[in-house]
Amino acid sequence: MCVFFPSRLVLAVVLACTTLLPACRRHARTLEVAYVSAPQVSLRDRVAAVFNKAGLVKNGERVEVLERDRRFVRIRSEGGAEGWMEQRYLVNEKVFNQLQKLTQDSQNDPVQGQGITRSGTNLHVEPGRDAEHLYRLAQGEKVSFLKRGTAEKPGSVAAPQRTTSKPGEKKEPTPIIEDWWLVRDSQGRVGWVLARMVDLDVPLEVAQYAEGQRIVAFFVLDEVRDGDKKVPQYLTILTEPRDGLPFDFNQIRVFTWNVKRHRYETAYRERLPGMLPVSVAQETFEKEGTLPTFAIQVQADNGNLTPRKYKLNTPIVRRVLAPGEVAEKRHR
Numbered sequence: 248m249c250v251f252f253p254s255r256l257v258l259a260v261v262l263a264c265t266t267l268l269p270a271c272r273r274h275a276r277t278l279e280v281a282y283v284s285a286p287q288v289s290l291r292d293r294v295a296a297v298f299n300k301a302g303l304v305k306n307g308e309r310v311e312v313l314e315r316d317r318r319f320v321r322i323r324s325e326g327g328a329e330g331w332m333e334q335r336y337l338v339n340e341k342v343f344n345q346l347q348k349l350t351q352d353s354q355n356d357p358v359q360g361q362g363i364t365r366s367g368t369n370l371h372v373e374p375g376r377d378a379e380h381l382y383r384l385a386q387g388e389k390v391s392f393l394k395r396g397t398a399e400k401p402g403s404v405a406a407p408q409r410t411t412s413k414p415g416e417k418k419e420p421t422p423i424i425e426d427w428w429l430v431r432d433s434q435g436r437v438g439w440v441l442a443r444m445v446d447l448d449v450p451l452e453v454a455q456y457a458e459g460q461r462i463v464a465f466f467v468l469d470e471v472r473d474g475d476k477k478v479p480q481y482l483t484i485l486t487e488p489r490d491g492l493p494f495d496f497n498q499i500r501v502f503t504w505n506v507k508r509h510r511y512e513t514a515y516r517e518r519l520p521g522m523l524p525v526s527v528a529q530e531t532f533e534k535e536g537t538l539p540t541f542a543i544q545v546q547a548d549n550g551n552l553t554p555r556k557y558k559l560n561t562p563i564v565r566r567v568l569a570p571g572e573v574a575e576k577r578h579r
Contacts, residue, residue, distance in 0.1 A: 290330025302328025359464035370438025374398035374427035394429040424491025494520040515564035
């Protein structure tokens with residue numbers, strides 16, 4: 248019987264290794280943690296033209312990178328599925344942390360308006376088409392507008408302006424500057440999107456009075472009762488209809504509701520360059536009671552910002568002067 252012992256031992260070892268091999272593969276050493284930046288990706292069981300699907304990972308999912316092969320990586324999903332996928336559909340943990348920090352830093356930023364995506368678009372870590380991104384927003388997703396930014400469009404040059412130049416004078420090409428918006432999606436995630444990919448959802452009753460200008464923010468100041476309904480009164484923040492301006496807005500308008508005529512009217516308008524954010528609040532005044540107020544930041548020629556507050560005592564809008572402040576002449 249001792250003659251067969253080695254053979255039985257070898258057989259036992261082979262069976263043990265065969266049994267443990269899948270377990271050993273499942274516990275392969277993790278090279279790094281990454282996140283899926285595509286809407287969804289099918290995992291392959293091998294890097295080849297013909298393969299079987301080994302699983303599915305979705306946008307924003309955390310995965311463990313186990314192995315690399317040129318442009319492919321083998322990963323393990325949160326659900327335990329393992330397979331190969333293209334490296335370009337992953338971003339590293341640094342990008343994830345940048346977006347987390349962006350979300351944390353902007354959690355108390357006042358919302359400048361609500362909007363909706365025109366088509367599928369990415370949430371970038373900073374303004375710019377070449378900036379890293381992770382989360383993908385679907386077409387028609389609702390977002391909150393927080394802040395405006397600008398960035399150069401890669402590989403683009405603005406058309407030369409028709410100006411008189413000296414003979415032989417060489418004009419340097421200027422890049423095209425695009426507007427971007429910092430937005431928060433319905434899941435609370437924050438990132439930068441190209442401005443032309445989202446539409447500010449301005450109420451039609453005031454949007455029709457934009458007069459060719461671009462409304463960049465809007466706010467409900469209060470509501471007035473007209474019969475059996477309540478009608479909102481609005482503050483709108485406008486600018487010229489082009490990207491790359493050195494200010495966020497250059498006009499403010501307040502629309503109040505005329506109860507007798509049952510229509511909106513412009514109660515106040517002022518032209519002045521300013522920067523977002525704009526904030527609205529309620530404040531109690533000694534003789535007038537509690538009124539809606541709004542505060543803006545006016546931009547001087549040197550770029551410095553000066554806060555300015557207004558109050559609405561329907562239908563009158565007036566400046567709220569800080570102690571010692573003298574009212575300036577209005578710019579129309």
